[in-house]
Amino acid sequence: MTIAAGQKIRASEFQAQLSAITSTTPTKLGSQSVTSGTLSSLTVSITGTWTSLLVRWVGRSNDASTAKGCNLTFNGDSGSNYLWIQSEAANTTNTSSVNGALTTAIHIGTMPAASATTNFFGHGVFSVGDPNGSLFKVAVAEASGYTTATDVRLGVYGGQWSSTAAITSLTLTPAAGSFVVGSKLVVYGLP
Numbered sequence: 001m002t003i004a005a006g007q008k009i010r011a012s013e014f015q016a017q018l019s020a021i022t023s024t025t026p027t028k029l030g031s032q033s034v035t036s037g038t039l040s041s042l043t044v045s046i047t048g049t050w051t052s053l054l055v056r057w058v059g060r061s062n063d064a065s066t067a068k069g070c071n072l073t074f075n076g077d078s079g080s081n082y083l084w085i086q087s088e089a090a091n092t093t094n095t096s097s098v099n100g101a102l103t104t105a106i107h108i109g110t111m112p113a114a115s116a117t118t119n120f121f122g123h124g125v126f127s128v129g130d131p132n133g134s135l136f137k138v139a140v141a142e143a144s145g146y147t148t149a150t151d152v153r154l155g156v157y158g159g160q161w162s163s164t165a166a167i168t169s170l171t172l173t174p175a176a177g178s179f180v181v182g183s184k185l186v187v188y189g190l191p
Contacts, residue, residue, distance in 0.1 A: 026054055026188035033185075038062055038178035042185035043171040046131060050189035053128040055139075055170065058184045060121045061113040063177030066151060068113045070122065071105035071173045072139060074161050081162045082106045088155030099159075105173065106159030109144030113177060117148035121182055126157070131167040136160050 030044040046053065061068040067090075073082070080102040087096045088110065099107070111122025124144035128137055138160050145154035172185050 024191060026190055029053075029187045029189050031184060031186040034179050034181050034183045036181060038180055039183070040178045041171050041173040042179060042183065043169055044185055044187040045169045046167050046187065046189070048189055049132050050191065051130065052190045053131050053167070053170075054188040054190060055126050055128065056186045056188075057109070057124050057172055058121050058182065059109075059111040059124075059172065059174070060116075060180050060183055061111060061174040061177040062180050063113045063174065064115060065113045065176070066116045067110050067153065068177060069107050069175035070109040070111050070124065070144075071175055072108040072126075072159070073105050073171045073173070074137060074163070074167050075165060075169055076171070077161070077163065078104050080104055082159055083162070084108075084157065084159030086155055086157045088153060088157075090153045091151060102162065106139055106157075106161070107175075108139065108141055108157050108159070108172070110146070110153050110155060111174070112146055112148055112151070113174075116151060119182075120146060120148040122146040122153075124157075128167065128170070133166075134164045136162050136164065137167060 032042045082103050084106040085098045109124040112120045126141040128139045141157040
């Protein structure tokens with residue numbers, strides 16, 4: 001819909017155009033949750049053709065520390081095929097890190113671990129553009145963070161998978177330890 005300067009439009013016309021733009025509904029492709037015990041990783045298989053993937057995660061590690069990183073890999077690839085960058089605020093300290101060399105995963109967020117306040121979890125949302133395309137895959141976290149009784153962290157994370165293969169699965173793994181009950185990975189496809 002093109003609108004000329006000074007042109008009057010009806011609310012119903014505007015609403016119809018707005019609905020057309022916002023009618024894209026994500027399709028849930030799969031999820032994995034820790035419902036008992038622990039899991040060393042959370043994986044969801046990807047099927048279909050999508051313009052992008054929207055990923056939501058909730059996590060906590062059982063490692064004997066206050067915080068652990070959450071790492072992302074694609075298609076079971078554990079080789080040195082990933083790059084990542086982060087900017088994180090932890091309480092009153094701002095940190096930025098760049099992994100300038102190829103590594104085995106994308107650091108996609110930080111979550112509480114066993115020594116943090118009980119029952120607090122990290123949360124994150126990120127997207128992956130053109131998962132079926134033949135270009136390198138880029139994952140960008142729009143938001144990731146957590147709070148506890150004594151700790152607050154918020155960060156922006158991103159990275160690249162240096163592969164031209166279509167994405168058939170994605171896996172989250174704690175930097176140390178395992179995911180505990182309440183941790184969850186959900187993946188949506190956008191047409």
